[in-house]
Amino acid sequence: MSDNSRIDVHHHTVPAFWADQLARYGGDPSGWGVPSMTVAQDLQAMDRHGIGKAYLSLTSPGISGWPTELQPGMARRVNEYTAEVKDRYPERFGFFATLPLATIESALAELAHAIDALGAGGVVLPSNADGIYLGEERFEPLWAELDRRATVVLIHPTMPPAAPIPGIPSPLIDYPFDTTRAALSMIDRGVFLRHARVKVILSHGGGFLPYVAYRVSGAIAARQRHRTPGSVIAEMKRFYYDTALASGAPTLRCLLDFAPAEHVLFGSDIPYAPEPSVAWFTRSLDSFEGIAPEQKRQIDTANALRLFAEVQA
DSSP, X not given: OOSSOEEEEEEEOOOHHHHHHHHHTTOOTTSSOOOOOOHHHHHHHHHHTTEEEEEEEOOTTTTTTSOGGGHHHHHHHHHHHHHHHHHHSTTTEEEEEEOOTTSHHHHHHHHXXXXXXXXXXXXXXXXXXXXXXXXXXXXXXXXXXXXXXXXXXXXXXXXXXXXXXXXXXXXXHHHHHHHHHHHHXXXXXXXXXXXXXXXXXXXXXXXXXXXXXXXXXXXXXXXXXXXXXXXXXXXXXXXXXXXXXXOSHHHHHHHHHHSOGGGEEOOOOBTTSOHHHHHHHHHHXXXXXXXOHHHXXXXXXXXXXXXXXXXHO
């Protein structure tokens, strides 16, 4: 793709002040490391990959595990920094706000500030917060407010509460695994049944959810007699799925055989994904023969335009 028409919903900001503080609180435990990228370098990378607009988010570990009293201040600082980037380049950037999840009260306060004062396009949530998954009762007040606001929520994976495979960085296998755990936590606890207006994007093609959806749906329905396998599958199809590191042909076939094409969104994972990987996955999406050109245009641009327009209406 030569023009800059793509809208990238999985694109990370790496503020230097956050990276410096992260090192003080144990660094990135995933084994992947923290890249550096200026806004100017980011814009150049976007141009190379046909990305017209990127929604910035702070990636894992974010501020999880930091002292409770420090989380609100860092979340505010990250959000104000990212809002400033958005305001300087309104045609090129939006952002998902970071929330301090150590207490729900502080998360709700930052949600209001980020959307009402800073113009955030949505929020980013980790797949688990210190081992607590998103369907758990403690998050119910947050989901209620996100639903009231019809918020777009990007769920980004983080390390699960289990030891990684020795020598293998967590993003390679544990991250898609934890995205799947987060999604199943939400489905099992009926988050969408109570909160129908919230729009949730699962990173990296939804982890393994499209692959295991039918296996899981029957088990949930057997345990919860008021639900059926079909109704559980319908809830899973309410998720949106980004293509970051997930547009190899076998993965796309599985994803698009399960999810509605209008719920698939372009994602790059810049700058955490090495640029050759971004280029390879983008070419793979462009050359994929399993969908029509119009559906590719929807994935690249139209689906995201519609999603953000719906929640801002």
